[in-house]
Amino acid sequence: MGEPLGVGMIGAGAISAQYLKTLDSLSGLRLVAVADLDRARAEQAADDRQGVRAVTVPELLADDAVDVVLNLTLPAAHANVALAAIEAGKAVYGEKPLATTTVDGQRILDAAGMAGVRIGCAPDTVLGTGLQTARQALDAGHVGRPISATATMVTPGHELWHPNPDFYYRRGGGPLFDMGPYYVTALVSLLGTVTSVLGVGTRMRGDRHIFSGPRRGEVIPVDVDTHVSGILHHRGGAVTTMVMSFDAVRTRAPHIEVHGELGSMVVPDPNRFDGPVEIFTLGDDDWTTHEPSAGYIDGQRGIGLLDFAETPTGVEPRTGGRLALHVLEVMEGLLASATAGRVVQIATSVERPAPVPLTRLDSRPGLRAV
Incomplete structure (x- = not known):
């Protein structure tokens, strides 16, 4: 059995409540730190959970106990937060979309590749x-x-x-x-x-x-x-x-x-x-x-982070960065097409993620290090 994955959550807004419920219920994921521009929100999330600290973003990124950054910031901040986490040597799992532009999304994947860390992204409802x-x-x-x-x-x-x-x-x-x-x-x-x-x-x-x-x-x-x-x-x-x-x-x-x-x-x-x-x-x-x-029985927001963590090294996660980048380019392409009034070709491609067998959450094996 592996050690629980240390999670540092950046962003404690409305969506964080659903992720916190998942983090509280899965032994393989351990929340260790929370950061938010509104210090009071971070403190509230931390105070409700034993051993969790409310910190600044730089403190969270420097924390050796944080294996993966859970990026729950507003979409406009997704790219900057992800890039900062990658620079700190952290894996990143974020809320959708990966970024607000395909260019920024590609920057995230390129930086992650250079740093040797992995990227995951919601939605995990799939x-x-x-x-x-x-x-x-x-x-x-x-x-x-x-x-x-x-x-x-x-x-x-x-x-x-x-x-x-x-x-x-x-x-x-x-x-x-x-x-x-x-x-x-x-x-x-x-x-x-x-x-x-x-x-x-x-x-x-x-x-x-x-x-x-x-x-x-x-x-x-x-x-x-x-x-x-x-x-x-x-x-x-x-x-x-x-x-x-x-x-x-x-x-x-x-x-x-x-x-x-x-x-x-x-x-x-x-x-x-x-x-x-x-x-x-x-x-x-x-x-x-x-x-x-097929699929995770009684799945909830954040199950993608567990799936991401359990994916073997060298294998693209089911909710991985390449899929998120392709989805981002498709959406940006639709808006570009609406502006230009013509068909837009999509440059990225991705294989369909591996299917999920019918699985109960309490039957999952121990986590691997990201």
């Missing part, structure tokens, strides 16, 4: 029973050769519930960069790498009103497209149609639907770890629900 069961069914040929897919995410905007939604409407935000990583990561896992994209983008209005918290009623500016539609061409021949919107109210469309020569499959919400997989094949009278057959 490791849950929902998407992994869908992938197993697809690989087993239940719908035949994939022809097309649809991916739909519709919401009127996060300002309805988030007390500080500003970053959702700045560079690196919007529906595509916020929710797109879940969908594109799932689509690449199911259908393979993307070779070209065509996109269009619009925004309904130039500002938004905050509806909750102490800033209720405050008006914030919108600097990004808030409705993005696109077409993704996968190397294997399948074509995906995407709609990502902060401007619409509701939809009955499946989150993801895959169509093949022999049938169609409804894939559960890629922002969740579980959910039903439904298949309708030629000759059937109704949809059939497939029982979970």
Whole structure:
């Protein structure tokens, strides 16, 4: 059995609560330090956990007990924090997206390669029973050769519930960069790498009103497209149609639907770890629900960090940097296509991550050093 992996968390905002729950429940991961620009937030996270220290970012990066930096900062800071951690000789596992530009994402991977450390990146929902069961069914040929897919995410905007939604409407935000990583990561896992994209983008209005918290009623500016539609061409021949919107109210469309020569499959919400997989094949009278057959049972935010840590040296993690960079380029390519009005070729490519067997978290072996 290996020693628990020492985790230093940078960023103690809203998403950190979900990661802290995972860190508290898995013996193979040990939180040792927390840093945040708001010292009080770091202290609160540390005070609730025995042996965890609230520190500055430089102190965290210099701490020999920190094996991997969990980067939960705002998207605009992802690249700078990751590069600083790499320079300190730390592995990095971060929230999505990897960076706000493909150039910065490539800088992270290049620096990590030079330093001999590994990069991992959310979303890790793709490791849950929902998407992994869908992938197993697809690989087993239940719908035949994939022809097309649809991916739909519709919401009127996060300002309805988030007390500080500003970053959702700045560079690196919007529906595509916020929710797109879940969908594109799932689509690449199911259908393979993307070779070209065509996109269009619009925004309904130039500002938004905050509806909750102490800033209720405050008006914030919108600097990004808030409705993005696109077409993704996968190397294997399948074509995906995407709609990502902060401007619409509701939809009955499946989150993801895959169509093949022999049938169609409804894939559960890629922002969740579980959910039903439904298949309708030629000759059937109704949809059939497939029982979970692959993936982490009862997965939660941060399980990707455990999976990342257990990946043998020299093997690309399932939620590794190369996948995150490809997803980033696909999203940036869609926005570039919307601006230029033409098809954009995707330069990066990635093999589909290894599938996850049906696994209970308490059955995992000891962790290896990152």
